[in-house]
Amino acid sequence: MNIGLTGGIATGKSTVSSMLAMKGALLVDADIIAREVMLPGHPVLDEVTEHFGQDILFEDSTLNRKKLGEIIFHNPEQRTALNAITHPAIRQEIRERTEAYERQHPDRLVVADIPLLLEAREQYPFLEQIAVVYVPRELQLERLMNRDALTREAAEARLSSQMDIEQKKSLADILIDNSGSLVETQLQVDNLWRRMVQI
Numbered sequence: 784m785n786i787g788l789t790g791g792i793a794t795g796k797s798t799v800s801s802m803l804a805m806k807g808a809l810l811v812d813a814d815i816i817a818r819e820v821m822l823p824g825h826p827v828l829d830e831v832t833e834h835f836g837q838d839i840l841f842e843d844s845t846l847n848r849k850k851l852g853e854i855i856f857h858n859p860e861q862r863t864a865l866n867a868i869t870h871p872a873i874r875q876e877i878r879e880r881t882e883a884y885e886r887q888h889p890d891r892l893v894v895a896d897i898p899l900l901l902e903a904r905e906q907y908p909f910l911e912q913i914a915v916v917y918v919p920r921e922l923q924l925e926r927l928m929n930r931d932a933l934t935r936e937a938a939e940a941r942l943s944s945q946m947d948i949e950q951k952k953s954l955a956d957i958l959i960d961n962s963g964s965l966v967e968t969q970l971q972v973d974n975l976w977r978r979m980v981q982i
């Protein structure tokens with residue numbers, strides 16, 4: 784039993800997945816996997832460096848995330864190139880971890896937190912239902928600017944790199960509105976848990 788959990792950048796996916804984990808869900812986190820494939824020595828990072836040049840690395844061979852982010856959040860072609868290199872490996876790992884958890888724990892809910900899930904839904908046929916964590920765009924921008932200390936321009940660039948949050952909302956099987964207080968979000972998570980796990 785699984786769900787794919789998505790939303791836009793800073794709409795509250797991590798907040799909601801932590802609440803689900805507290806209830807007993809098993810988590811697969813695409814952002815963590817995305818960081819693993821960018822560690823020194825990983826063939827994905829080698830390929831990324833081949834495409835973008837050694838300038839995106841620090842002297843100790845680790846990735847300068849800020850530098851690569853500045854390139855890809857301002858240039859759709861370079862973003863597509865990065866996605867083409869990184870996404871197949873990330874997706875494969877998400878699938879393997881989700882299926883392994885389901886095999887090992889058939890009675891538990893597995894939650895795969897994937898920011899760009901709806902940008903490529905057809906690549907995730909193994910996910911049974913899609914939950915979208917939603918906040919309106921203006922609140923999304925505000926939370927992103929506050930959390931990451933970004934200028935409005937930098938935050939806008941990140942939002943524009945993803946499918947619009949209203950469109951994601953319209954594609955949801957399960958909608959979690961995170962625009963209210965954390966208590967209100969927790970209540971929705973409690974309801975979702977009851978429906979999914981039928982306790």
Ligand SMILES: CC(C)(COP(=O)(O)OP(=O)(O)OC[C@H]1O[C@@H](n2cnc3c(N)ncnc32)[C@H](O)[C@@H]1O)[C@@H](O)C(=O)NCCC(=O)NCCS
Pocket residue numbers: 791792793813814817821847848849851852855862865866869873897898899941944945
């Ligand atoms: C460009 C990178 C180095 C910037 O790193 P940084 O530490 O600034 O951001 P972080 O990794 O924490 O990502 C923050 C959020 O940005 C968004 N984001 C990241 N990559 C992309 C992308 N290619 N397209 C659109 N949005 C993206 C996601 O919502 C993600 O949750 C990094 O995001 C990266 O390696 N991206 C490529 C892999 C990827 O697509 N990851 C996200 C989905 S699994």
Ligand SMILES: Nc1ncnc2c1ncn2[C@@H]1O[C@H](COP(=O)(O)OP(=O)(O)OP(=O)(O)O)[C@@H](O)[C@H]1O
Pocket residue numbers: 790791792793794795796797798799814898926927929930961962963964965968
């Ligand atoms: N209901 C809420 N009320 C106020 N602040 C919130 C609420 N939910 C989340 N936040 C804050 O909004 C920010 C974004 O939340 P979170 O980090 O969970 O988003 P995310 O979708 O996981 O982000 P990313 O796409 O970058 O992984 C955080 O600073 C978090 O503390």
